[in-house]
Amino acid sequence: MPASEFDIIHRYFREGAGQISGANANAIRCGIGDDCAVLAIPAGEELLLSVDTLVETVHFPKSYAPALLARRALAVCVSDLAASGATPLAFTLALTLPEVDEVWLAEFSAALAEAASEYAVVLVGGDTTRGPLCMSFQVMGSAPSGQALLRNGAQLGDIVFVSGNLGDANAALAFLDTQSSDLQPHQRELLRRYHTPAPRLALGQKLRNLATAAIDVSDGLVADLSHILKASGVAAVLRLQDLPLSAALIKHGGAIDSALSGGDDYELCFTVPASRRADVEVLSASLNLALTEVGYIEAGSGLRCYDAQQNLYSPRGGYQHF
Amino acid sequence: MPASEFDIIHRYFREGAGQISGANANAIRCGIGDDCAVLAIPAGEELLLSVDTLVETVHFPKSYAPALLARRALAVCVSDLAASGATPLAFTLALTLPEVDEVWLAEFSAALAEAASEYAVVLVGGDTTRGPLCMSFQVMGSAPSGQALLRNGAQLGDIVFVSGNLGDANAALAFLDTQSSDLQPHQRELLRRYHTPAPRLALGQKLRNLATAAIDVSDGLVADLSHILKASGVAAVLRLQDLPLSAALIKHGGAIDSALSGGDDYELCFTVPASRRADVEVLSASLNLALTEVGYIEAGSGLRCYDAQQNLYSPRGGYQHF
Numbered sequence: 029m030p031a032s033e034f035d036i037i038h039r040y041f042r043e044g045a046g047q048i049s050g051a052n053a054n055a056i057r058c059g060i061g062d063d064c065a066v067l068a069i070p071a072g073e074e075l076l077l078s079v080d081t082l083v084e085t086v087h088f089p090k091s092y093a094p095a096l097l098a099r100r101a102l103a104v105c106v107s108d109l110a111a112s113g114a115t116p117l118a119f120t121l122a123l124t125l126p127e128v129d130e131v132w133l134a135e136f137s138a139a140l141a142e143a144a145s146e147y148a149v150v151l152v153g154g155d156t157t158r159g160p161l162c163m164s165f166q167v168m169g170s171a172p173s174g175q176a177l178l179r180n181g182a183q184l185g186d187i188v189f190v191s192g193n194l195g196d197a198n199a200a201l202a203f204l205d206t207q208s209s210d211l212q213p214h215q216r217e218l219l220r221r222y223h224t225p226a227p228r229l230a231l232g233q234k235l236r237n238l239a240t241a242a243i244d245v246s247d248g249l250v251a252d253l254s255h256i257l258k259a260s261g262v263a264a265v266l267r268l269q270d271l272p273l274s275a276a277l278i279k280h281g282g283a284i285d286s287a288l289s290g291g292d293d294y295e296l297c298f299t300v301p302a303s304r305r306a307d308v309e310v311l312s313a314s315l316n317l318a319l320t321e322v323g324y325i326e327a328g329s330g331l332r333c334y335d336a337q338q339n340l341y342s343p344r345g346g347y348q349h350f
Numbered sequence: 351m352p353a354s355e356f357d358i359i360h361r362y363f364r365e366g367a368g369q370i371s372g373a374n375a376n377a378i379r380c381g382i383g384d385d386c387a388v389l390a391i392p393a394g395e396e397l398l399l400s401v402d403t404l405v406e407t408v409h410f411p412k413s414y415a416p417a418l419l420a421r422r423a424l425a426v427c428v429s430d431l432a433a434s435g436a437t438p439l440a441f442t443l444a445l446t447l448p449e450v451d452e453v454w455l456a457e458f459s460a461a462l463a464e465a466a467s468e469y470a471v472v473l474v475g476g477d478t479t480r481g482p483l484c485m486s487f488q489v490m491g492s493a494p495s496g497q498a499l500l501r502n503g504a505q506l507g508d509i510v511f512v513s514g515n516l517g518d519a520n521a522a523l524a525f526l527d528t529q530s531s532d533l534q535p536h537q538r539e540l541l542r543r544y545h546t547p548a549p550r551l552a553l554g555q556k557l558r559n560l561a562t563a564a565i566d567v568s569d570g571l572v573a574d575l576s577h578i579l580k581a582s583g584v585a586a587v588l589r590l591q592d593l594p595l596s597a598a599l600i601k602h603g604g605a606i607d608s609a610l611s612g613g614d615d616y617e618l619c620f621t622v623p624a625s626r627r628a629d630v631e632v633l634s635a636s637l638n639l640a641l642t643e644v645g646y647i648e649a650g651s652g653l654r655c656y657d658a659q660q661n662l663y664s665p666r667g668g669y670q671h672f
Contacts, residue, residue, distance in 0.1 A: 057396060058500060061581070063565055064398040064434035064491075066498045069391045074379060076386040077474070079488065081444040083481035112386035122403040122444070122486035152399070155486065159405035164444035164477065164486040166401065169386075176388045178380060243385055259383070 044141030045151035065152035078108035095139035110232035111244035114169030182260035186299035196221035198290020214276035225294035242298035263328035366463030367473035387474035400430035417461035432554035433566035436491030504582035518543035520612020536598035547616035564620035585650035
């Protein structure tokens, strides 16, 4: 006899990712298992929330390892909290499964619990249904009232920064299906970046009173920076020779196009007034994370990219969801 | 050329269900279109939230009218807020579509906007992906701290109440695919109950300081009341002759089994101390909604059902999600 939905939820999720501990104990008044979860938002803070859906063969390959999937899916969604400067709090998972595969569920839920603990979010609710493999995560966090990082605050003269390196995850798409033993070391490094993106939570929180606008790079730098430009009513210039590229990506080739148009890196792109450039340097040192100046905001609309010879460069478009 | 995800979201959802108005204007600091939505929870209140997923052919028939689907899906999810005594605030929608069908989207989004306005919830975020038709709604609301209705508060001697009539929506499953013109009037009435459930929001809010436990009847009275019993560590007795049945359901036949085991009604089942029976009568009158005493809580575990001759009756099980 197939297990009921309630058994599945209880066995695999409540005892793992649904475990309320330490930092979240005060905030989560009621977790999994009632009609609603009940959360207390800290006084003086606002609720920040974001939703991400992942569909098999669209957002991850068929037969993708459940442990990698759980970790990557939660990271992708938590990355939106990072981009908004939120302190993570809780999440829900709407999981659609073609069948009750207990091995899959055990691996998925164990990895989810581990990632949830790392990001300090607790699973507070969800829904399990039968259908083609698909999952929607909603993450919730909080930030002091009025301090959430939005896309619409970039100002003329602001500097455009990006964290970490860009383009690695995109380059890995070429050998997602290749046996690890057939890969060279630099390819394995790119693959690692695809499988285990690191939401820039500490950076986002530190940017609250520093950045004028921020976004996470999920669809490619060109596409995501363009969202900031459109929301802020400004234009920008990017200097291609300044894009932060990993040694592994340079060895792989096609680095500039990967960095400009490849998604899946989940680094942050943000704008900061030129007068506060030094604060970004201090922050970079304290977080031990590269924060690279790649361009600036100017009047107008749209994005222009220049190569080292000051020639205008036309990037490929970002990821199109349809 | 296919429209981009961003165009779709903007055109069909932002201008409709995403419209921030009146009651929600203070609470919603940032709606659709940023990395995160930002909500202000009223001072002294807690956040209540719930997720529901609906998959084509599992939770609604193939080619189900998009306008009915949007309204029913949101109602089903808002019903969890009702059962918890929440004041609705906002919702997100993760929508997976096999293709960009603009006629479908126009009808779906218009009906969604209408239902959202009726329940006073605003669409504040979401995700649109390509895949088999499937949607996850997350609804959010608030209630004064400590006053959310949970499942675990039922006490010995409490009376078990249900709102409205039970079993109608379940009976309609038999002729969901029948042409309306081939249906008799009582069948049309049952079908209306299936298509347009009414979340009992006003009732839930009034039960905050009256009910000891509450749940919405989505999987059938036996299954859902059993959740209250298990969470509260008590047993209950149901009197079958007291179940509230519509004339349409009685005419249809099989009324008791539909009322006990049929889901999809989205009425509330709740427990109230016997000393406060009169308050429920006053509430019923003020809401113009039948609130019917169907049994009582006793010590032990499990649920026993008695017919008019005091014979024990074994109900069929509730809806199994797998």
